[in-house]
Structure formats: structure tokens, C-alpha cells
Amino acid sequence: xxxxxxxxxxxxxxxxxxxxxxxxxxxxxxxxxxxxxxxxxxxxxxxxxxxxxxxxxxxxxxxxxxxxxxxxxxxxxxxxxxxxxxxxxxxxxxxxxxxxxxxxxxxxxxxxxxxxxxxxxxxxxxxxxxxxxxxxxxxxxxxxxxxxxxxxxxxxxxxxxxxxxxxxxxxxxxxxxxxxxxxxxxxxxxxxxxxxxxxxxxxxxxxxxxxxxxxxxxxxxxxxxxxxxxxxxxxxxxxxxxxxxxxxxxxxxxxxxxxxxxxxxxxxxxxxxxxxxxxxxxxxxxxxxxxxxxxxxxxxxxxxxxxxxxxxxxxxxxxxxxxxxxxxxxxxxxxxxxxxxxxxxxxxxxxxxxxxxxxxxxxxxxxxxxxxxxxxxxxxxx
Amino acid sequence: xxxxxxxxxxxxxxxxxxxxxxxxxxxxxxxxxxxxxxxxxxxxxxxxxxxxxxxxxxxxxxxxxxxxxxxxxxxxxxxxxxxxxxxxxxxxxxxxxxxxxxxxxxxxxxxxxxxxxxxxxxxxxxxxxxxxxxxxxxx
Numbered sequence: 420x421x422x423x424x425x426x427x428x429x430x431x432x433x434x435x436x437x438x439x440x441x442x443x444x445x446x447x448x449x450x451x452x453x454x455x456x457x458x459x460x461x462x463x464x465x466x467x468x469x470x471x472x473x474x475x476x477x478x479x480x481x482x483x484x485x486x487x488x489x490x491x492x493x494x495x496x497x498x499x500x501x502x503x504x505x506x507x508x509x510x511x512x513x514x515x516x517x518x519x520x521x522x523x524x525x526x527x528x529x530x531x532x533x534x535x536x537x538x539x540x541x542x543x544x545x546x547x548x549x550x551x552x553x554x555x556x557x558x559x560x561x562x563x564x565x566x567x568x569x570x571x572x573x574x575x576x577x578x579x580x581x582x583x584x585x586x587x588x589x590x591x592x593x594x595x596x597x598x599x600x601x602x603x604x605x606x607x608x609x610x611x612x613x614x615x616x617x618x619x620x621x622x623x624x625x626x627x628x629x630x631x632x633x634x635x636x637x638x639x640x641x642x643x644x645x646x647x648x649x650x651x652x653x654x655x656x657x658x659x660x661x662x663x664x665x666x667x668x669x670x671x672x673x674x675x676x677x678x679x680x681x682x683x684x685x686x687x688x689x690x691x692x693x694x695x696x697x698x699x700x701x702x703x704x705x706x707x708x709x710x711x712x713x714x715x716x717x718x719x720x721x722x723x724x725x726x727x728x729x730x731x732x733x734x735x736x737x738x739x740x741x742x743x744x745x746x747x748x749x750x751x752x753x754x755x756x757x758x759x760x761x762x763x764x765x766x767x768x769x770x771x772x773x774x775x776x777x778x779x780x781x782x783x784x785x786x787x788x789x790x791x792x793x794x795x796x797x798x799x800x801x
Numbered sequence: 802x803x804x805x806x807x808x809x810x811x812x813x814x815x816x817x818x819x820x821x822x823x824x825x826x827x828x829x830x831x832x833x834x835x836x837x838x839x840x841x842x843x844x845x846x847x848x849x850x851x852x853x854x855x856x857x858x859x860x861x862x863x864x865x866x867x868x869x870x871x872x873x874x875x876x877x878x879x880x881x882x883x884x885x886x887x888x889x890x891x892x893x894x895x896x897x898x899x900x901x902x903x904x905x906x907x908x909x910x911x912x913x914x915x916x917x918x919x920x921x922x923x924x925x926x927x928x929x930x931x932x933x934x935x936x937x938x939x940x
Contacts, residue, residue: 705839707865711804711812723839723865732839743837780818780869782843782861783836798835799914 420605420650423643431640432631442642449649453610456652457576457595458586465611465632466645470577472625473596473611474501476636477573480622481542481594482509485571489539493570495519495527497735498546502575506544515539523740524688525554532561536568547576547585547595551722551735551751552687553696555579562591571620577601577609581655582693583663587612593620599644603756604651608644611636662756667694669763670754674699676767680774682787686736686749695754698722698736700745703784704777709750712773717766722749804866805900811870816877819859821845829923831915840864840908842872844915846879846887848923853883860915867905871895871912879916884923888932890916 423445431446433439450461467473482492494506496518506516517535519527527545536543543565548555558574565572573594579585580595581602587595598609613635614620621635628637655662674697677683682702701709706721722733723746732746741749750770754763778784786793804812823830827848834841840863847857858876862869874895879887895901895909921931 703863705864705868707839708812708863708869711809711866743839747836747839780815780861781863782832782841783863785820785861793836796832798837798841799833 420643420647423646427642429642431642432629442640445646446640446642449645449652452649452652456585456656457580457597457612458588459612460615462633463587463612463615465613465636466640466648467596467609467611467636468607468641469600469609470499470575470596470598471501472636473598473609474499474575475505476611476622476625477594477596477613478502478505478542478544479508479625480635481571481573481620482512482514483623484621485541489541490514491517491537491539492542492544493517493519493532493535493540494544495521495546496738497521497525497549497551498544499550499575499577502544502546521738524691525549525552525686525735525739526688526691527556527561529557529560529564533564536564536570540568540570542571542573544573544575547574547579548583548693549687549735550578551733552698552739553578553693554687555583555691555693557691558590558592565593566591571618578693578696581652581659582695584659587614593618594622599648599651602651602655605644605647608641608648610648658756663694665756666754666758669758669760670695670697670752673697673752673754673763673767677770680771683774684745686739686741697752697754698749699752700736700741700749701774702745702748703781703787704774705747706749708777709748709770709773712776713766713769717769719753720751722751723747807874807899808866808870808901811873811899812866815860815869815873817857817859817873817880818861820861821847821857821859826850826926827923829919829921829926831918831920831922833914833918834864834911836863840868840911842868842911842915844872844875844912844919846884846919846923848884850927853885855879855882855884855887864908864911865905867899867901867908868911870899871901871908872915874898875912875916884920887916887920 429438429442431442450464454461454464510516545556562572571593574592576595576597580597593614595612600606624635626637631637684700686698706723722736732743736746821828827850829846832843842862845859846855849856858879860872860876862872892909892913917934
């Protein structure tokens with residue numbers, strides 16, 4: 420990436436001098452690397468600023484482009500906010516959106532999906548894998564339903580691409596958003612895959628201008644970012660298998676040790692899950708308070724309300740049927756190819772000790788231990 | 802936003818964690834918040850019945866670091882005060898002392914509510930009327 424920040428300063432859209440050609444060549448090469456990772460053709464890759472833009476372009480772009488065909492979109496209630504908010508925008512613009520509930524394990528119900536499809540349905544937007552619990556959706560089955568009904572399939576695959584094999588043709592996906600920084604690449608660059616054959620898919624541009632990216636996304640390309648994204652994709656192809664074996668082994672070790680803590684529960688389906696994610700609720704301790712015990716050395720996130728300005732706990736965990744109290748008590752662990760055995764051992768010790776310490780100062784833990792029925796208490800909801 | 806040093810200190814070295822015997826007449830217990838809201842505080846005071854002085858205070862809190870720090874600080878401030886003096890503790894004093902950001906003000910409100918609730922429990926147990934407090938507006 421560095422040369423493209425410094426010496427090779429050409430604009431990939433400048434067609435009249437060698438500086439532009441060099442940049443264009445670098446972008447073309449990266450486009451091939453990115454396409455290869457997901458089994459696509461280079462021409463099917465639209466570079467974006469990240470997956471939030473890809474989600475917006477994919478959903479709003481299809482809604483506008485296929486307005487004459489219908490106005491109904493089906494999605495689910497554990498999607499990333501970028502998808503949910505793009506769908507809300509579609510509703511404001513006169514579209515209709517069905518938000519499917521997920522089952523307790525975080526998987527969508529295929530029968531419910533099929534029942535939701537109607538003549539006006541133009542798009543199904545289901546994430547490949549969830550960002551909080553790592554649960555992988557049955558993309559091939561979803562695609563079969565979409566194909567059978569002549570509906571396009573969009574997928575936010577941010578969490579899956581680079582971590583598990585994703586192939587837009589084998590999986591039958593028509594549009595797919597993903598991003599570099601979730602696969603060890605730079606921040607601020609991503610891609611939207613848009614199918615060109617069987618069927619040929621088009622989206623209406625959401626950013627108008629010079630007609631870059633085949634008219635679907637105007638704006639000067641982020642050449643250094645794109646070069647880094649390409650390299651990250653190349654490395655993912657080479658290392659995905661061993662990365663997955665490495666992270667899943669350490670993830671399982673972490674999880675098996677942490678669920679030995681009394682009243683600790685894993686959230687989401689453990690059989691259909693990304694190799695590097697674990698989401699665990701430690702009942703009767705609050706997630707943000709828990710993180711504070713080790714946040715100097717361990718970066719995790721929590722479904723607790725206190726971590727966000729909204730003061731609402733994780734909508735993903737609530738969608739699984741978890742009570743607000745368990746959602747507040749959750750931690751999400753994300754591992755990487757760089758995570759070491761020592762780090763996992765340290766994490767097991769630090770998290771366990773903090774849970775025990777906080778329970779010693781938790782009135783709820785005391786009540787639980789004394790057999791107090793907490794449902795019977797009239798809590799002052801604030 | 803980073804936590805203030807005082808919040809971090811109370812979190813790692815909380816003062817007065819524990820439980821007083823709530824069945825005793827000179828112990829007042831306040832339990833505020835709700836598990837679904839992500840914070841529950843239980844604050845207890847032990848009062849010398851002859852002098853009206855708070856001789857001990859204990860807390861247990863389920864919540865974030867700021868909630869733990871607010872209740873820890875409250876117990877420190879309560880000890881040695883008379884029950885009447887304790888009523889003057891304002892949540893904004895806690896905000897100031899701990900440097901709480903706006904999003905954490907509710908933690909201090911909860912601590913103030915817990916103090917008032919513990920005092921009222923003590924008053925009712927000892928034949929006094931409960932004080933009617935204005936609804937806190939911050940919630």
C-alpha cells in the first residue's frame with residue numbers, strides 16, 4: 420500500500436498519462452484478487468468505502484432499479500444496522516419490508532422465508548454470518564428459494580468473507596457486500612459484488628458523479644486502500660484454511676473453559692458458526708462492568724446497553740429470545756490468525772476472575788444464591 | 802470515552818462492598834434499578850438510634866463501572882453523616898467527584914435514589930413517615 424500513498428500517486432481514472440495507468444493497473448490487479456476470493460469475475464466487483472456503503476448501494480440500488488417489478492424486500496431482524504437502516508429508508512420511499520424473526524439459535528426459518536415471498540418481492544437480504552454471535556445462515560437454501568421465485572438475493576457477508584469459503588456461484592448470491600478491515604485489510608475500503616450473468620443484475624447508483632465503477636459508484640478510487648484490500652484477499656485465499664483451524668481450536672478452548680463458570684451460557688447456534696467468534700452471557704454481572712476488569716489488555720465487546728448511547732441492549736441477542744438481563748450480561752470474543760495460546764490462557768483467567776469478583780458485589784448474584792425469586796420483585800424500571 | 806481515574810479506582814478497589822442484616826431495626830435498605838435496565842443497586846445504612854448517625858454503609862451493585870463507582874462513593878460519603886445530612890447528597894455531587902460523562906449521569910441518579918430509598922426504609926421501620934421525593938427527571 421505504501422508506494423501508492425507516496426511515489427505512485429496517479430489517479431486510476433486518469434487515462435492520459437503513465438501515472439494514471441500505473442494506478443489503474445494496480446486497481447485492476449486488486450479487483451482480480453478480490454473477485455477470486457469469492458469466485459466472481461473482476462467486472463462484478465464495485466469498490467466502495469466499506470460494507471455500510473455496500474449494504475446501502477445493494478439494497479437501495481435494487482429497490483430503485485427494479486421499482487417497475489415490485490417494491491417488497493425481505494430481510495431479518497438480526498441484520499447489521501446498515502442493512503436495517505437501508506431497509507427503513509426503503510420503507511420511507513414507499514417500499515414494503517418484511518423483517519423475519521430468527522429462531523432461538525439465530526438461524527432464519529426457511530419456511531417463514533418462503534411464506535413471506537409474494538409477487539411484489541424483488542429482493543431477499545440475508546446476512547451470510549452474524550457479527551455478534553457468528554451464526555452462519557443457510558445461504559444455498561435461501562438462494563434456492565430466491566431463484567425459484569425469481570427474486571434477487573443480497574447478502575451482507577462482512578463477517579464471512581476471508582474467514583470461511585464464500586463462493587457467489589456455489590452459494591447463489593446476486594449481490595454481496597464485504598469489507599477489507601474484517602479480513603486484516605485497511606479500513607475505509609470495501610466492495611459490492613454485483614452479478615453480471617444468470618441473471619444480469621443492475622443497481623441504481625446512490626452516489627452520482629463521474630460514472631466510475633461502471634456507473635454504479637462514482638468517486639475517485641481509494642487506490643492505496645484497494646491495493647491493500649486485494650493483498651488481504653490474496654492472503655485470505657492462501658491462509659483461510661489454517662486460520663480457521665487455528666481460531667476455532669483456540670475459540671473452543673476459550674469457550675469450554677468459560678462455560679465452566681457457573682451460570683454462563685453460549686449464545687447462538689454452535690454448529691453453524693464462524694470459527695473465530697464466541698458470544699457468552701455471564702448471568703448476574705453486567706457486560707460493561709465486566710469488560711472494565713480487563714480492558715487494558717483484552718479488547719472485547721458487550722451486548723450491554725451501557726456500551727452504547729442508546730441504553731438499549733443488543734437487539735441481536737434479544738431476537739434470539741434472551742431476556743434483557745442476559746443481553747446486558749454478554750461478551751463477544753473475536754479471535755484472529757494472530758491470537759496466541761498464551762493470550763487465550765490469559766483471557767480465560769482474567770475473565771473468570773473478574774466474573775467471580777463482580778458477582779461478589781452483585782446483589783442479583785446474592786439473591787440467586789439465596790433462592791430469591793427475582794421475578795417476584797417489583798423492580799423500579801427507569 | 803475513557804473512564805476517569807476515580808471511577809477506575811473505585812471499580813478496582815470498591816469501598817464497603819457487603820451486606821447488612823436487613824431484618825435489623827436500625828438498618829435501612831434501598832434496592833433500586835432493574836436487571837432489564839442493566840443496573841441494580843442495593844445500598845444499606847446502619848444507624849445509631851440514639852445519635853441518628855450513620856455508623857456503617859454497605860453496597861452491592863450490578864452494573865457498569867460508573868454504577869459501581871457511584872455506589873462505592875455514596876457509601877463512603879454516608880458513613881459518619883446524620884440521616885438528615887445524608888438526604889442532602891445530590892447526584893450532581895457524585896457526577897462532579899467522579900467526572901461522569903453525560904451518558905453515565907443515570908448511574909449517579911440511581912445512587913441518590915438508593916440513598917433516599919435506604920433512608921425511607923429506616924424511617925418506616927422506626928415509626929417515621931416515608932419522605933415523598935420528587936420523581937427524578939433524568940431517568
